[in-house]
Amino acid sequence: MDLDLAQVRAFTVTAERLHFGQAAAELFLTQQALSKRVARLEDALGRKLFERTGHGVELTAAGRRFLEPARELVRAGEAAVAAARLDERPLRIGVWGHLFAPMRTLRTLVDREPGLAIELGPRPGFTEAMAGLRSGEIDFGLGRTHALDEPWPPAVTRRLVRLEPVKAVMSRENPLAGVDVLSPADLRAGRMWFPAPAGRVGFLAAFAAHFAVPADFAGINLGLDPFFGYLHDHPEHFSLICADVEVPPAADLHEAALAGPVPLYAWHAVWRTHERHAVLPQLLAAFAAAARDEGWLDHDPQRHWLPEEDMPSA
Known part of the structure; x- marks a missing residue:
């Protein structure tokens, strides 16, 4: 068979x-497509694998017997694909959160490990990156993951790899532009803006809710230059970006550090749990070395703030 x-x-x-x-x-x-796949498998095996009950579904005796060999089969299939591709291509990395400049983090890793065989490509967001992992279009993702309404899928591994301070940027005509260090509470006197729906910028939405900062999430993300241009032309707004993102002098914007507490933006790495690409261990080791040497995972609850879902594991 x-x-x-x-x-x-x-x-x-x-x-x-x-x-x-x-x-x-x-x-x-879709649920319909999933049901069809399971039904075709049951037809091929000649056995019912699930029993529908009033509370959901349960495995039949045949389903329980089939489960572990089926897991082994899936793992073997993934390993076979990875082995076949191993020497033919670099590790494909999808990144998202582009106004927070994820390429800076990868550039640091490449500087530390210049032999890394990686290939980079943008993804519109976390959902699209997860779809790329599932389909095999990418092998690894870097960005901020969103909260899920269900347990994390066991087929994908997620790891916190960097916590990065953010800063406020605004027009020099903004009423908040008179000082170089602001607290999150100070920002309540202004209005935060970001060119994306609130559902796609979970960090900023959580920040606004936690510190009661007025916010507008509207517009189209066209890149850093239009982003800076909007802030220059709209002194009623400010925005937050990672502290190491360079604001070109031509943008003519005011930058203010944040303190009391310092908000941290969380970068997560995601990859298929059973990924066997030879570059993956090298890349993960580079992340670990950078975190150790450059303090990428430093977090003090007395000095820093980040959303609950981004908290480092104990």
């Missing part, structure tokens, strides 16, 4: 969730 790996993966994820809706979301499928 020739088993379809996509169908087997659909079964294993559903068996782990015991919920078709959650499994479909993890696999980036």
Whole structure:
């Protein structure tokens, strides 16, 4: 019998969730498409794998017997694909959160490990990066992950790799532009702006809610130059970006450090849990070395603030 790996993966994820809706979301499928894959697998095996109950779904006896070998089959398939591709291409990295300049972090790693065989490409956001991991279009992602309405998918590993201070940027005509250091509470006298819906900028939305800072999330993200140009032309607004992002002198903007507490922007790395690309261990080791040498994961709750979902694990 020739088993379809996509169908087997659909079964294993559903068996782990015991919920078709959650499994479909993890696999980036509709529930209808997921149900069809499971039904075709059951037809091929000649056995029912799930029993629908009033409370959801449960594995049948055949489903319980099939689960662990099915997991092994999925792992073997992923390992086979990784082995076949190993010598043919670099590790493909997708990045998002472009106004916070994720390339700076990767440039630091490449400077530390110049032999890293990586290939970079932008992703519109976290959801698109997760879809790229699932489809195999990318092998690794770097950006801020969002809160999920369900447990983190076991097929994807997530790791906090950097906590970066942010600063306020604004027109020199902004009423807040008279000082070089502001507290988050000071920002309540202004109005924060960012060119994206609040749902795509979880850090800024959480910051605004926590410190009661008025905020407008509107507009289109066209890159740093239009971003700086908007702030220059709209002195009623300020925005937040990572402290190391360079503001060109031609932008003619005021920059203010934040303190009391210092907000930290969290960068996460995500990759397929069973990824076997040879460059992955080198890249993770480079992240760990940079965190150790440059304090990328330093966090003091008395001096820093970041959203609860970004808190480092104890």
